[in-house]
Amino acid sequence: MTRPAPQVVALLGSFAPSLINFRGPLIEAMVGRGHRVHALAPDIDGPTAAQLRSIGAEPRSVELARTSLNPLRTLASQRSLSRLFRELRPDLVIAYTIKPVVLGAAAARAAGVERFVPMVTGLGYAFTGGFEPKRILSRVAASLMYRRAFARSTVALFQNPDDLADFRRLRLLPAALPTALINGSGVDTRRFAEVPVPEGPPSFLMIGRLLGDKGVREYGSAAARLKREHPEVRVSLAGWIDPSPDAIGQAELDSLVASGIDYLGRLDDVRPAIAAHSVYVLPSYREGTPRSVLEAMATGRAIVTSDAPGCRQTVIEGENGLLAPPRDSDALYRAMLRFVEEPDLAFRLGPRSRRIAEQRFDVDAVNSEILRLAGL
16 A cells, blocks of 8 residues: 655644653654654753653643633644744644644644644543533533534544543534544553562552542542551552643642552653552543553553453453442552452453453554544
8 A cells, every 4th residue: 555645743642751652663663654753842851851752752831721711822822833834834723632632733733733633642631521610511512523523523532432422422523524543642562561460469550640530539549448458458659640630639648648559750751650560450430441451461561450441441351350330449458459359360360361461452553543433
């Protein structure tokens, strides 16, 4: 099959490290096909810029208020992006996460960019349940902005069928807009090599931003109960307090540590932590496709996660992990307890996780599909 001629691509994200951690292989794949790639995000620091240049991208910091609903700041961000797109003259803009999608679409239209591809990597704070006034306001604003963004899109990419179905149910997608499902962001099965499950009592790990919607409170509750009954079991948490309105505070984190959780802080490289634990846990309320779960699967770890959109797509119940209802700390505790009561369970389920990661979530296969759908 003949590949398209080299093009200029602007890849827009909301968090600079994600350009490397989540999109680095995609950038390399685009560069490898001869495309010129501008990697855009707020606050790109020197080391991140150097990493992006090392894989062939051209980094540019952009103005993008990730958590602000201030309409003046939002409009200023959109205008700044429009000016940048006029300067860069991309053939295509690819954006992921809500602010880059909704602002990037408007800015691309204003700058005369012909093709815009949004990647919906999860529904985030606005759509993850709850009826707090700020969440409701966020949901209304996000729905309006998403509807406008999709009206200006070439094709919309989703990471799980639940998100796609919900966007259709909410009538956010134009009837004529092509859509496609992709297997998350993929995982580099070479970088995340299979590592033997450690011997001894089971040990549990959760990694992520310390948000209520990630299930960190349920994890803390289940962990505290498990530690009281089985002090020999290690339960660890890695991550950081996020500026999101859904974030837990320092006092709540201190309470989790006091209950027996081993807090590892924010990790630049999660591989040693995953390798040191036998079971990976993510009790999130909703995801696109959780990258940390894919990394643990590639390492050969059994998974405990929520029977919720995005999460459930990573587990075949009883084959590579266990599912628990979201927001249910008792069910989560029972799922974790099974690994204590059945010491061989992690050793049986972990290798199957690796096989699923290789067969369904390999990053090269995922990126090839993204490039095909984007016309690259």
